[in-house]
Amino acid sequence: MVDTEPGWMKYQREVARFFTDLGMEALVDQKVDGARTSHDVDVLVRGSYVGFDIKWIVECKAWKSRVPKEKVFALRQIVDDVGADRGFIMAESGYQTGAFEAALLSNVTLTSVADLTERLRYDLAITKLMKLEHRADEARVRYWGLSKNVRIEAGLRPESGDGGYSGTSVIAGVDSVLREIRLRGFPVVYDPIMATLASYGGRYWRDPEGGGISFDSPEALYIFLDAELTELESKLDRAHET
Structure with missing residues (x-):
């Protein structure tokens, strides 16, 4: 099919x-009313960015x-x-002096998709990370909606006293590491075992030379946690199908 x-x-x-x-x-081809007249804009952006409500106009x-100065x-x-907080001109071809x-x-701001991606890369990765919190909450509800026997048969938890995969540890680990990021930022350690102990009332203390996986960037942590939750979600899907 021809594009x-x-x-x-x-x-x-x-x-x-x-x-x-x-x-x-982000809405494309919008008519925005101003104090003096209405304007046709390429993209109207609304939402919350680093804790503040924003309205951006993007050409x-x-x-x-x-791009010449007249466009600026x-x-x-x-x-x-229109009382916008900021305007962006996006152009991959560059700008005149x-x-x-x-x-x-x-x-x-004069930029391009490539440049803005690099500038906001950290913020974008943090945003994607925090969206994992909702997935963890959904997984928790689905997990506890299954009987103990079904959870064991589905490989979502080990038999009492045995070691092995634990869905509750994954959920606790995700919750804990996201909370740590909000409080202290990076680097951060993902330690589902200690997080599980803390969730049951134990004291959350980590030996600096103990277990867990350290992450220095939100991008790397997102890839890891996304894979952890995807595995858990797959196990939950199979369990709920039985």
């Missing part, structure tokens, strides 16, 4: 997906030439008229 979607439209959707991945609402330029002045006026000068000391 007939224009390049500018694809670029708008790519930009919108970027902000959606940050956990925000997408899928051009082969560099135009976006500055729109941002001011005058455009950078026009954006100085303003609330307009």
